[in-house]
Structures are given as structure tokens and as C-alpha cells.
Amino acid sequence: MNYDIFSRTAPAMPKPGKGTEIVKLLLSQVSKGMQEPILPMTLPALAAHVSGAEFKYPDNKYYELCGQMGHLIGPSGIGKDELHDLVEAIMRSFRDHDEEEYKKLENWQHVKNTKGDNKDKPDRPEVAIWFPPIDVTSAAFLQNALGLEKLGGRTQYLNLPEVEMVEKMCGGRKNVSVMVRNIFDRKRVGALRATAEGVTGNPLIRANLTFSSVPEVARLFYKRDMTNGFFARIPFVYKARGERKGKIPRKGEYDEAFLQKLDEYLLRLDNCKGRFVVKPLNKVADQLAEEMASLADLADDDVLFELSHRSIISAWKKAATLWILNDQTWTRSIGEFMVWFCYYDLWSKVKVFGDMFKGGEASEDDSQKRGPKNMLDSLPNSFNEAQLEAIRLEFGKSKEGTKHQLSSWKNRGFIEYSSETGLYTKTEKYLKMSDVRGKM
Template sequence: MVENEHRNYFTCIGRGHGAPCLPASREYWEIMRREPWLADMCSRIEKGDDELKHRLPVWTPSCAEFKNNHRAAADALKPLNRLMIDFDEKGHTTEIFEKLKDAAQPDIRGMWVLLVEESARRGTHVLVELPAGMDADTAQQIMKEVTGFEPDKQVKGIDRCIYMVPEDHTRFVSERLFEASPTSLGKQGGSDAFASGGENKYPQEFSGIPYSEIIAEYWRRTGGEPPIGKRNTRLHQLAVNLRAICDDNEEWLLQVMPRFELKEQEMRSIIHSACKEPTKGSKLMDKIVREIPLLPPEEGAGEAEDISPSADDKGMPPMPHRLPPIVKLLTSKTPDIYKPAVAHAIFPSLGAHLWKVRFKYIDNVMHEATFMNVLMAGTGAGKDCISQPINHIMADIRKRDAENLKREAEWKKEVNSKGSNKDKRQRPEGLVIQEVDPDMTNPAFVMRMAEADEHFLYTKMNEIDQFDALRGSAHGSQQFQIMCLAFDPDNRYGQTRVGTQSVTEKVCIRFNWNAATTIQKGQRYFRNVLTDGPISRINFCTIPEREIGADMPVYGTYDSEFDEELRPYIDRLCRAAGVVDCPQAFRLAKKLKDECAEFARLSQSRVYENLSFRANVIAYLKACVLYICNDYRWSKEIEEFVRWSLQYDLHCKMTFFGEAIDSVNRGAEEKQRRGPRNLLSLLPDEFTTHDAELIRQANGMDTRGTRNMLSQWVHRGYILQMTDDSFKKLNIKH
């Protein structure tokens, strides 16, 4: 939301408990409370999903504006003489409301009841406006006498926030709630703790992003907010970086920077010192401004406790703390920095254990568990981190392969020992050899595939260019055709040769594989097939760059106990058969498809939309594999992991290939921006068609699609059309 002096703000809303709190109007507040996802979250919380509570949006009943959107008593610009009273006993909201109605004449000893609602856990919230001179303790005592219930004794400050609940939790709401007029703005007993601090002289946003969000993301990427004892140093570092987007203006920095209870003179000294350093820009700030629009709301501005230590410094979605059991086991011996890569890389080998197992996707097409994974990371990043988990997953397949390889070798020896005119025994039946050499030729690949009896083939390549052995000829590109066909159900591939000793077969490719490469080499490898299909069918992952001089990551021990824990999961995969139906995975795939479509509409990124289609299929197949591994039981850990996996995969694809694909699509050599931007967030609260055209042009788009874009936004309820040429935003989450 952008500040607008004509709006009647009565509260502040934040995306989470630790997120910036922006001034909000009645319209925004009501729209948020009608969101279907909010009702779903509260329903899950009521059933015991306590961890989800911290992801609920919050609002501040006792303050309508905070300086720099920083929710703290010292930064309260518009405190309200209101008090939210909690009743923790569940199930008494209606009874409490009836007693309040009976006592109101029309007020209750000078207090006006503004809101009565059930909390997320079915307690009761009562918001009252206090008369002059009444303190919070007195108000709570009166409420106890009137209702007969004991309020929460802990009286919260002016900066207190409460979790938002759906509209149907409301028993009563007064029009007076939305009238945050000057007469209702209290001084809280004359304390200067809530003094205004002056008007905002400089912009509070950069490129449509509030400075408060930029600063929050800066803290997240640099180890969190500074503790006492390090505040001066860390604030100096923040100022050095932040000045790059504040025109090196000390007054501007003073306005937008958090103070952490430091006096103004101390802040001026810190900022002045930072601005005296040589001007060199800030790559970190550039990244933050570029990447914040790509972050989902709860991850771009969530609490520190929701952020995994595996989140890297490039805005990658952080890995969930709570993981599905098999993922937790397979990453248990892995250093934190490698866990996201390993969590993605395990699926090709897991999927290779499924035989004749299918899953119906949301488009009614049957898929098998096809997974192709490429780990792209810098030289010396530790790309071999995926090897040990894969080795232990593949142990049973390798044992069976060894027996069949021995049979094949004995047959070859027998055949070669006989003369050309003597009878030779036919090739043995049942030579199912699933793990193949990465440098096999195309005929060898077709032969192994034909003999696999509908099992998956699997290989692990240390370098992606080992795939070139399958290219067919010096200038062929059959390896890319194989990548595409492997993902497509019921594909056909093979070769026809005249010679009696040659391989002549038509097969359905079932081929799972892992490969690793440096980022630059990977980008070169796929540069000629950017829009031909392989990239969208492959699951990508990466490893963040470690700081220079950082300690060496240390692995755990993969012992017999580890193998014993892994065995039940592998056995479940091997026993699976037929069509596996997982309703929860199916519903999740639909939901994720809609979320990707929504972001594509807002970002107007055709590249993101196209990549999201197959990325969602990959995520769905992961959900189904995890469902089988978990003994056909669904869990919130599976859902959260699959959602993260999709977001992570798309982020990698957009980071590594987004610009190049966009350039190919548009016939341009290079684009200035990286990844899609939320165009709606770049526009003011009220804007014209011309404003929208300028935003599209600034982001490398033509103006011809403006009307269609605006029509979509109106239809989706993101904006309201005021006149033929003017519009107003409706939904604060964008």
C-alpha cells in the first residue's frame, strides 16, 4: 500500500507477526478478512496446527500508522485510544456479546464497544474505545464485572497486534471502528513515547517497494536484526548499502532507517559516517529490489523463526523446517548449506523404484514418476553432496543389476568363444539393468530400454555434457529429444537398422537421471534449446555461494543404521502398483496451478507462466512419491515441502534462464531486469491507463496488452474501474 493522505486509515496490517505494518483502510481490512485462504488457515489452526498461526496476517487495533511501517511503541505516529481485551476461554463469544449488549446504555461506563469477534482458537476479542482518563487496568476490571469472564491480565502496549480472522468470526462491528478521526487519536496519558516524529519529507518506497520491506529483507539476508552491542556497526553497514537507493541523502536515510532506540544525534552520526565512504553502489540492494517481487508473501516478510538456515543469499525460497520423513532422513547427514540441493536431487533415484505405477494429473493425463534433476552451482561449491544419498537409495537396484550384468558378461564370453558359423545362444531373457553408464551410445540406450520391461533406467552424471554420448552423431541433438520424450507419457523412440547385428527397437522412454554442472557451463549447454522444452521438464537446484574463508561443511556418517531406516521407504516404492490416487496431492496441484497463474497475470511474465506448467507437474509427482513413501498417508509436511519445491524450482529456472528465454522470445539480445515483476505493486493506489502503459514500457513490454491486462485485473478483483480511464487497487496482498 502506498500512503495516501485522502484515505481514512484506522489500523495497520502486516503480512505476518514480524512483517512491516502498513496503514490500511476499511476497504483493505474487509477484503483481507474475506480471503478464502484466511478461512482455511484459521480452520487448520483450530484443529491444532499451531505453527501455522505465525503465518496469519496481523492488524493493530491501537495504532493507525507507524513510522517507516515499523511496529514499535516508539514509532507510533497515530496511536488510538483503544484497547483490545482478550478472553481466552473458548466458546463464549456469543454469551459475552449478549452481556455487553445488555450493559450498553449506549456505552459501558464511557467505553464504546467497537468490535466483538472470535479469535483463531475460538477465544474472544473485544475492542473498546476508552473515555478520557480511563486506563487499561480499569477497563479490564469493568469488562470482568460486565461479562463474568476473566480477561487476559497481560495488558499490551500501543504497538500490540492481533491475528486476523475471517469475517464469519465477527459477532459485532461498529461503524465507529473505522472512524480514526483526530478526536480519537490519544496521547496515552500525555506520554511523549508516541510523538509523531514529523511528516515524511522523502518517498517511502523505491521502485514500488516500501523501504521497510527492503530493510526487512536486508536483515534477513545478513543474519537478522542487530542485537544490543552491535547496533551501531550493523546500522552503519545498512546505511552504506541503503544510501545507494536514497541518493546518498542523509536526511532521507534518517527518515527511512530503523533506530532501535538510538537517539537522533547518534543516528545522524552513523549516517554521516556511512555517507562519507566512497560511493560504489550496492549489489546486495540491487538484488533485494530485483528479487523481493519474486518472494511469496509469507517468505518475503515472515518471522525469523519461519526462515530456514538453508536459505541462501540470492532470495531462494527458504526450505521448510518440518520435512516429510524420507526427505528428513535423506538430508539428515547433509550440512545445512547442501540440504535444499539434496532434497531435490533424491527424486530421480526414488522414482526409479516405481514399476508400472501411474498418477492422474489435473489435466486427466496419466504420468509416471519421471524426474530429471540438474544441480547448477559454482566451481568448488560441493556438488558431490548428492552422491551419498543417491548411492544408498540405489543400493538395492545396483545389487540386482550386478547379477544381470554377470549373466550378460557370461553370455558375451560364450558367444565370443564360438566361431562365426557355429550356433550361438540367444541373448538371455530378463536382463533388466536399470542403472546405465552415462556415456552409453544411442543403440545401447535403446537396447537397455527395451530390456528394462517398463522399469525406469537411471544414471548419474558428474557433468551434464556426458549426455552428449546420446546425441546420435557429431552434430546431432537426440539427447535433448530424449530429455523431452522421457517426460511425456506414452512416448515412442527407437531406431531401425538393416544389419542383423544392429539394434532395431521402438521403446517408451522411462529415464530418470541426475546431472551436475557449473552455472556458466549449464547455461551454455542449454543455450540452443531454451524454448524447445528440456528446461521446463527438468527440475533444477543450486548451492549458495559460501563466504570466503568459511568453515568447511562436515557430513554425518551413512552407516547401517541409516540403511535400516531407509529400507521401509524403498520397500513401499517397490511394492506400489497400478494407478495411485492421492486426492490431497490432486487438490494441491490445482491450488498451486492457480497461484502460479495469479502471479503470471500480475507479473505479466510469459516466461514464468510457461515454465510453471510443467514445474507444477513435477511438484505433483513429488507429492505422489512422498505419499507412497509415507505409507499412503498425507501430511502438512508433504504439502509445505511440495509448495516450497515448486517455488524453488521456478526461482532457479528464472534466475538461470529467465532472461535468456525472454530474450529469445522477444528477439532481444539482453534485458535489463531479472525475472518477473508484480506490475500492480509498481502502480499507485489510484492510477490511469496511461500510468499502466508507462509501467509496461518500463518493464520491456509493449502497450498493446494494457487494456487486456487491466481487464484481467478488474475481473479478478485486484482493481476497481472508477471511470473509463482510471482505476483503484482493491487487494492489499498485491
């Protein structure tokens, strides 16, 4: 395991290397303290440029790169607005496209109004907005999905500055969970839809979505959806306030030189078509699946294990986007970022929501204390069954699961048992793994 999701500090971002030069460019104008949380949040915007490409996941199914989401969580004034500036640079071509679409609607509305009550009013033109406004309604969002499908199946991207705006987009709080699941899974809305113009349809939801909030709002927003699949489908990025520093963060400018370089990369996304099997990408996904099972065994936490499944898929899609940006060439650095994306998401979930995995009501500061824990790290290098049993009870686990947990740890090579002493001892493999995590 490369990172410790139970640590109080966030997993450190890998240094960009060969094949991830785009990371250096994307972060070149972002203030130093916001670079790590901003990077994962830009991938949904970048992936929205990909249309007509599918990638084969290790489950042997092909997936498009739509359905990517992200929730940036941090205290007020932390710098979350920097995401908006970078997103606007990435989505310039979308803005240009949408301006022409809005002109079509304006011209149609003008002609329609001049016709009075005549029956020869023109039909509403087919339009598709790629970067809808932040105050989009549910009806407009679904009608736009229908237009996007009819005009080629593009992905619409929304960047909402507040998570509560999702409720308006989904038609109310009760509909958020279903809509987000449809977005992640690229499903149809499940029912015929009628508009004022008589258009009906059941659009396939191709959308990428990012939003932001403070921790308190995030905890309240997801409180009732921790186990229905909605929460698991959202990759999170948490940024703590950190030390008080009397320095104003230095942000750069997205000048013409930056935009020119960025456009060269965006062209690769726009031109990517077809079906792809990227074996190194899937190899990392398989490795992550094994690591996530080990993490869940260390904490003896089924919820953590279930959450990890979709964390891997989200990280896999991000890495596929980086693969396209690197001219469809895999490098070790892309794999390192894929691993980091996955761990950063899970760390953020544990840090902000850990106590809520099982219905806790603690504050954000207490969430990690009551959330999943690596119980093996809480034990001495040599220990007996009774000591683990005590740790389990301290962490709210049943003593009946002690023997099963010891068996899981032995099978994974984390501990060895001595019949002479009756003690379990952490293996060199586990100690080296812990040492690596401690240095990250």
C-alpha cells in the same frame, strides 16, 4: 501465492512435518548449506524404485512416476558432489541387481568367444541395467530401454555429474531435445532400432535422470532450446555461492543405521503397484495452476505461464513419491513440499535464465534483471494507468497491453479502481499475499 519467484533469494524449504519424516532422514547427512538444493534432486532416484504404479492427474489421464529429471546448478565447489553420495545410498539395490546382469553378459561373452567361428554360438541374454554407468552411449541406453520393457517395464536411472554427458547418452547434441521430451512424456523413440545381434524394437522410454553444472555451462547448454518444450521439461535447482565463510561444510556418513531406516522406506516404493487417485494431491495441483496464472499476469509473461505447466507436473510426481513413502497416506506437509518444489523450479529458471526467455544474451548476474518481473510490486499502493504504462515500457513490454493487464489484475482481486480519483489501489488481499511472501 506462497513464494516470490522474483526475489533474489531462493524460496525457503518448508520444515518437515507429519508425513514427511523421510525428508529429515534424507537430509540428515547432508551439509546444512546444501540441504535445500539436494532434496528435490533425490526424488528422481527414489521414484525409479516405483514400477507398476500409475497416478491420475487432474486432466483425467494416468501417469507413471518415471520421466522425472533434475538439473542442479551452482558455482564450482559449492557442494554438488553431495548429491552423488546420497544417490549411491538410495540406489544400492540397483547396483546389486546390475552386478548380476553384468555377470550374465560376461558369461555370454566368454562362451561366445570359446565357440570360435562355429554357428552354434549362444544368443545374447536379455539383460536390463537399472542404474547405467555415466558414460552410457545412445545405443546402449536405447537397447537397455528395450531390455527393461521386455523384462517388466522397470525405470532406468542415470545421475550424470556433468550436463554435457547427456549428449553422449542421446547420440549427439541435436538429439538431446527429442530424447528428453520422450523421457518426460514416457514415449517410444519413434523408430525401429537394430543392434549388432539383430534385435529390433521401438522401446518405451522409462527413465529418470539428474545432472549438474555451473551456471555458465547451463546457460550455454539450453540457449537454443528455450521454446521447444525441452527446457520446460527439466526441473531446475539453483544454489548461489552465498557469503564467504571460513568453515568447511560438515557432511555426515551413510552408516548402517541410516541405510537400515532408508531401506524401510524404499521397500514401500518397490511394493507400490496399481492405479491411484489421490484427491488432495490433485487439489494442490489445481491450486498451483491458479497461482501460476496469477504469477504470469503479474509479470504479463506468456513464457513464464507455459513453463509453469510442466513445473506443476514435476512437483506433482515428487509429491506422489512422498505419498508412497508415507505409506500411501496424505498429509498437509506433503502438499507444502509439493508447492515448494514447483516454486523452487520456477525461481531457479527465472534466476539463471530469466533474460533468455526472449533471446537475451546477458550474463547470469544480469539474468534476473532482464527476466520476468512482478510489475505490481514495482508500483506504489495507489497508481494510475500512465504509471503502469511506464513500468511496462521499462520492462520491455508494449504500452498496448496496459489496459488488459489492469483488467487481469482487477479480475484476480489484486487491485481496485476508484472512479472518483481515477486511481487503482492494491487490495488487502494482495498486500497480505505480498506480506506472506516477504516472510518466506
